[in-house]
Amino acid sequence: MIKEQIPDIIVGRLPRYLRTLLILRETQTTTNSKELGKRLGYSAAQIRKDLSQYGEFGKQGTGYNIDFLIDSLNHILNTDRNWDILLVGVGQLGHAILNYTGFSKFGFHIRAAVDINPNVIGKKFNTCVVQDIGKMKEIIEENQIQIAMLAVPAENAQETAEKLVEAGIKAILSYAPTTLSLPPEIRVEYTDPLISLQHMTYYL
Amino acid sequence: MIKEQIPDIIVGRLPRYLRTLLILRETQTTTNSKELGKRLGYSAAQIRKDLSQYGEFGKQGTGYNIDFLIDSLNHILNTDRNWDILLVGVGQLGHAILNYTGFSKFGFHIRAAVDINPNVIGKKFNTCVVQDIGKMKEIIEENQIQIAMLAVPAENAQETAEKLVEAGIKAILSYAPTTLSLPPEIRVEYTDPLISLQHMTYYL
Numbered sequence: 001m002i003k004e005q006i007p008d009i010i011v012g013r014l015p016r017y018l019r020t021l022l023i024l025r026e027t028q029t030t031t032n033s034k035e036l037g038k039r040l041g042y043s044a045a046q047i048r049k050d051l052s053q054y055g056e057f058g059k060q061g062t063g064y065n066i067d068f069l070i071d072s073l074n075h076i077l078n079t080d081r082n083w084d085i086l087l088v089g090v091g092q093l094g095h096a097i098l099n100y101t102g103f104s105k106f107g108f109h110i111r112a113a114v115d116i117n118p119n120v121i122g123k124k125f126n127t128c129v130v131q132d133i134g135k136m137k138e139i140i141e142e143n144q145i146q147i148a149m150l151a152v153p154a155e156n157a158q159e160t161a162e163k164l165v166e167a168g169i170k171a172i173l174s175y176a177p178t179t180l181s182l183p184p185e186i187r188v189e190y191t192d193p194l195i196s197l198q199h200m201t202y203y204l
Numbered sequence: 205m206i207k208e209q210i211p212d213i214i215v216g217r218l219p220r221y222l223r224t225l226l227i228l229r230e231t232q233t234t235t236n237s238k239e240l241g242k243r244l245g246y247s248a249a250q251i252r253k254d255l256s257q258y259g260e261f262g263k264q265g266t267g268y269n270i271d272f273l274i275d276s277l278n279h280i281l282n283t284d285r286n287w288d289i290l291l292v293g294v295g296q297l298g299h300a301i302l303n304y305t306g307f308s309k310f311g312f313h314i315r316a317a318v319d320i321n322p323n324v325i326g327k328k329f330n331t332c333v334v335q336d337i338g339k340m341k342e343i344i345e346e347n348q349i350q351i352a353m354l355a356v357p358a359e360n361a362q363e364t365a366e367k368l369v370e371a372g373i374k375a376i377l378s379y380a381p382t383t384l385s386l387p388p389e390i391r392v393e394y395t396d397p398l399i400s401l402q403h404m405t406y407y408l
Contacts, residue, residue, distance in 0.1 A: 019382065077405055096300035102398065103397075106401075177306065187408070201351075
């Protein structure tokens, strides 16, 4: 299996499968494509087809062993290890991100945060102290951080993202309401509720 | 054109086109599929194909008039009007949502917020006062609210979402880290940074 040859749309569904399996595991040890499909709103055939890209996880008639499928998906997604994250921008949203504890139980740890605002620099949170944005490159290199969360205003997002890439960041989760233009090898994901709202109203 | 027949994957790209056009409008009056594609990371052909689902927006050689395309996309997405939103759950994340002013300039107004916690009920924010979750149905009906943001813990999300649907909500933007199982006519979008992180690490 060559990971890069599998369509990204399939890859994007794997974390959702994982999420659902973690919920199912609380009450059962096996599941099947029909049950997963029903929970996720996909067809059973879709789920079988997606998973078959990565191997043989279930048996005709007995379905999937949940623990095994969770371990396999974590291995495929590289989420069977810990990841350090740099947060750029500690405004209102950045504060909420730093106070939120939901990432770390899945292995994502915000190890450092930077901002340009002197009123925020030095502020202490659970896992880190906010540092000057001028130290960004140094922090990334010293800690070999590959993932950044971008929570700066839209007008600063592109410039900041370029600096992150120069400093060695390989993946950016952007909260900024703008589209970033970066080299194709950099993974960019957007968390953008406004886009989701505008998508929904199409159907209303 | 019958809206429901156009693949949802195309619909999902329209808000991103709109976003990019709004940025381009600050400095120019026309654009073309090549420029849009470059900014968004899609091919020019993809953009022409997507837009052609909805009509003829550009002319060979002269490209797109940005104002016209923005107006057209807003009309297609139903974002040329105002929408009222109910926020369910005013914890840490809910506070950040209520304090955030970025939605309203795009016509999305949080008109009401509800929570179960007596310490939060009665708390006043820019646009609303937090009310008891017991009044949810009444609030939705009285204000004819169609869109809800769900910011409750994962374990309460499904039950709360079902109550929202019973009360008349047609679209839910869920911040809860779980997958909702709702009737197919209900639009559900997830804003879930964890899913995005797990998607990115696949490639790292």
